[in-house]
Amino acid sequence: MATLYIENVPDELYDAIRGKAKARRKSIAAEVLAVLEQNFPTARELKARREFLRRVKRLQSATPPGKGPFPSTEEMQREDRLR
DSSP states (O other), X not given: OOOOXXXXXXXXXXXXXXXXXXXXXXXXXXHHHHHHHHHSOOHHHHHHHHHHHHHHHHHHHSOOXXXXXXXXXXXXXXXXXXX
């Protein structure tokens, strides 16, 4: 696993990261790694996102099922009123 060193981090940015890490009960390194993972997806993550988008588009383009053998809610309400 690679190691990343960052120099000359502005104090204000470092304090913001440290505050967020403390709030989440993480180390600063763990918080920075979480931010990097969220903002820089890997090739595997991009592939999974494309697959998900493809499946969503397929579901959106599918024609909705017909009424089926069941009566509509309006028909059921009318039937109940007649009882």
